[in-house]
Amino acid sequence: MLKVRNLNIKIENDKRIIYPVRDVSFSIDKGEIIAIIGESGCGKSQTAMAINQLNRMDGFTITGTIEYKDIENIITLKEKPLNKIRGSEIADIDQDPMEALNPSLKIGYQIKDVLLQHGNCKRREAKALVEAYLKKVGISDIKRVYKAYPHQLSGGMQQRVSIAMALISEPSLVIADEPTTALDVEMERKILELLIGLQKEMALGVLMISHDLSVVKNFAHKIVVMYGGEIVETYNNLIDDYKHPYTKALVKCMPIIEKPVDQLKAIPGQVFDLSKQVSACHFYDRCTEKLPICLEKHPEIKVLKSGQEVRCFLYD
Ligand SMILES: Nc1ncnc2c1ncn2[C@@H]1O[C@H](COP(=O)(O)OP(=O)(O)OP(=O)(O)O)[C@@H](O)[C@H]1O
Ligand SMILES: [Mg+2]
Structure with missing residues (x-):
């Protein structure tokens, strides 16, 4: 239903240029729930906004292909046909309902x-x-x-x-960007249950964005992990067989009931600077499993036998 291919976003202002979305590709089928996760500032919202072209603004350069049903590329649509899709075909649910x-x-x-x-x-x-x-x-x-x-x-x-x-x-597709972060835990659970119930009833495709893996863990079909503007891994949540060192680090940070709160970790080190264009792996500085090649070359996405996609030299 939706195919995003080689999506790139550049944001330029008088101060600096950043590249918050780099060569991002993923797809969503009818009735499928895809979650994009990753730390704050890794490009999740910019990716999601590009689908309805909500970030078509001065200083933003958006390239790539966003194919939706029989529309070849949403990115090149004029405002009038775009407005026909926004809301009626692809609907957005915001973090702040007052928006x-x-x-x-x-x-x-x-x-x-x-x-x-x-x-x-x-x-x-x-x-x-x-x-x-x-x-x-x-x-x-x-x-x-x-x-x-x-x-x-x-x-x-x-x-x-x-x-x-x-x-x-x-709509056929709903984009929910952190739809529950403004709510308390109990209300978060109720709203998520509501969304998932409606998703089933209406056979909606859903793109759910969260910085918190534990929020999407219970219902997403596929999980897309972003780091430093890139997808580092796409895996089947039902099998839960993630591979990338960054995903493993995120899982370790997940709050689990049995784990005392003081054992909760944050991933050590600084997040990748989105103004940089480097030849190394973006996660190099923080990775606990790095190899010499990870500093020399930038890893490409590899499709493993299981169908899952991972950007890491450990799986070459
Ligand atoms: N309007 C804007 N002008 C300049 N930079 C922007 C703008 N919107 C976003 N950015 C930058 O783009 C990068 C990616 O932002 P994005 O909102 O996609 O992150 P995110 O992964 O959704 O993070 P969060 O979990 O905090 O919502 C960030 O560095 C952010 O500061
Ligand atoms: Mg965001």
């Missing part, structure tokens, strides 16, 4: 507005459909929420509403 919600409009009114813009729903059927979607996202006092302003709702409720708004146009 999606208009603070000065009542909830019911603004979801109805989105529906009438994107969908082919008749005006007199719209209200009932909005109410049905509010119910679908687990809201019980629909009449109150319909007439409420966003600030009158809790963070969890706001996120439910933004999910209803994202899904009401029946």
Whole structure:
């Protein structure tokens, strides 16, 4: 359904040039949940934003191919056809639901507005459909929420509403960038369960972004690991057979109930500087399994027999 190939992003301002996304390729099938993980600043959000071209801005150069259904390349689409895809075909769910919600409009009114813009729903059927979607996202006092302003709702409720708004146009693909980081642990679990339930029910393709592997571990089909603007590994989460030293380090950092909090580790060393273009492996300075070749050459992605992809000389 979605094929991203050789995606590169360069961001230039008067101060410096950075390369936050480098030769990134991955695909998402109908009904598939793909998660992109990696430390803060490794290029996850920039990758996700490129799909709907939300980072088509001054100073940004985006190249590569983003094929979606019968569209050959989203990157080269003009604004008008692009606006037809945004929201109705590929929907975004933000970390901050207030980004999606208009603070000065009542909830019911603004979801109805989105529906009438994107969908082919008749005006007199719209209200009932909005109410049905509010119910679908687990809201019980629909009449109150319909007439409420966003600030009158809790963070969890706001996120439910933004999910209803994202899904009401029946998109095929949903991009959820850290959709639960603003919520407490209990609410995070509820919102994730809701999303996964709706994903199954509507056979949605989902791209879920998180800096925390433990968040996506329980439901992603495939996990894409990014480091220093690159994909370092793509593996099947159901088999859980990751190989890259960076993925192993991330797993060690994952909070586990039985592990006392003081044993939680962060990966030692500095993250890769995205303004650099080096001939070595980006993870070289922090890697505990490095070889001499890792400093001399930049590893390419290798496809292993199992189908998993890894960028590491240990698997040459
Ligand atoms: N508008 C912008 N102008 C300049 N640099 C930017 C802009 N947006 C992002 N960047 C830079 O691009 C790099 C990648 O950012 P990105 O937001 O993709 O990281 P991320 O992996 O999503 O991190 P996080 O987990 O913190 O959300 C970072 O160095 C960031 O500072
Ligand atoms: Mg981000």
